[in-house]
Amino acid sequence: MVQLGCDALLPTLTFFTEELSFRIDAIFPADNPKTALISGYGLRLQLSAGVANATPRISLLCDDPATVDGGRRELTAPNGTVVRFVEADPAYRLPATVQALVVSRSGDATHWTVGRAGLRYRDLLPERHGGAFIASHIRILEGGEVPDYVHYHKVRFQMIFCRTGWVRVLYEGQGGPILLKAGDCVLQPPMIRHRVLESSAGAEVIEVGTPAEHITIAEHQLTLPSEDLPATHDFGGQRFVCHLAEAAPWKPWRLDGFEHQDTGIGAATDGLAGVRIVRPAGTGASTTRQQHESEFCFYFVLAGETDICYDDQRLHLGVDDSITLPTGQRYAFENASADFKLLEVTLPDAVALTATVD
Structure with a gap:
């Protein structure tokens, strides 16, 4: 009072x-x-x-x-x-995108902060592209039950990729708990109610979303699991997707020498965003130099190593390193190791690429 x-x-x-x-x-x-x-x-x-x-x-x-x-x-x-x-229930605000080339290195000096529900966060995009995007490497230190609650987000786009370990989660209309293991990925459509139940000790996920600052709202009415919904159910113009890596086929990537798994997020967002896992189709794989005309282009190294060449620079990327590239930036992956694996997130899904030969 x-x-x-x-x-x-x-x-x-x-x-x-x-x-x-x-x-x-x-x-x-x-x-x-x-x-x-x-x-x-x-x-x-x-x-x-x-x-x-x-x-x-x-x-x-x-x-x-x-x-x-x-x-x-x-x-x-x-x-x-x-x-x-x-x-009382404001819509999200999307700032103008301010693109930049951003490299985030993993290692002993990596800074982790404490976030919601005691999770540890590593910021992969500190300037947030002017507030338009966020990319986070998230770690759950203790195994077992996670102190989470049913909640939802007001977002334009949000995806979660299981990096290591496993996480058990509940999603509105999707039946009982879903077990996400390393390599699995979910699209969290706008406003879908969800809750993290438990995880393995040291489990890690990669989260990418827009806008960077968005509202998280606790849900006090709906309990999970909830009544099942059809696969075509619309959550804010998007459909829920759970990509399970073990069952997903590998197909040729857009550039020779590599193959990829498509998570289905492109179709579920009607082309707003795309998420793929990329690996070499052979040894010592390299790509022709390319450039994209997209709003957001993010790569995270899941395994192995590679060089990425842009302008007159040659940058070596290893496990847990990431790079975000601005539109119009010409680049190429070279000398990828046989075990190299890459997470690619782009907005929009259909990246307008121009392959060039130096």
């Missing part, structure tokens, strides 16, 4: 009940009211006459602030309290 002081009770009480539709829960004394208890917008207020007002500003959550008092975002009560209207 929040206390609001006022010189006289009636003007402030009338403001909250008539202009903002608060309801009166209690008022006393009857012959000369000095105190009123009112409620609305999920908030309880105590209005107290003859008390200094120590609450200069409050925010009220509502479905659509434009429908309150002619769309005014702020009102001032007779006691001087500024009442601000805030959208």
Whole structure:
């Protein structure tokens, strides 16, 4: 309960009940009211006459602030309290993409931070492409039950790739727990309710999403597992995908000398994004120099090693290194080891590539 002081009770009480539709829960004394208890917008207020007002500003959550008092975002009560209207369920905000070439190295100096539910996070894209994208290497230190809860995200795109170990998760409409092992991948469509149940000790995942800053909302109504939904069910314009690496075929990649597994995320997002696992089709594989015209192009080394050549640079990439390439950047993979394996994430899925010969 929040206390609001006022010189006289009636003007402030009338403001909250008539202009903002608060309801009166209690008022006393009857012959000369000095105190009123009112409620609305999920908030309880105590209005107290003859008390200094120590609450200069409050925010009220509502479905659509434009429908309150002619769309005014702020009102001032007779006691001087500024009442601000805030959208209770805002859509995500997508900043303009600011692309850059970003290399993230793994090693002893790698910095990990503590995030939600005690997970450790390694930031693979510190400048976040201007806030438009986030790429994280996430580690679960302790095995067993994960202190998570049913929640969902307001995102444009979000995928989870199981890097090492295993994770058991629940997703809305997908039946019982899903076991994700190393190499498996899920598309988490916008607003799908989910929960991490348990994991192996030291399990790691790679998460890529847009926008970088998005809202995570706890779900208190729906419990999981929930009633099964058809495979074509639409979650914010996307369909749930669970790619299981053991059952997925390998097919030629877009460039000679390599092959790939397609996770199906391109089809499930109607071309918004694509996620593939790439490996050499032979030894010492190299690609012709190429460039892409996409919004986002991210590579994470899952196994082995390779050189990536761009401009006049030759950069050696090893396990757990990543590189994000800006549109128009010409590059090539050279001298890939036989055990080399690469995670590729692009937006859009159909990368406009130009292969060139130096």
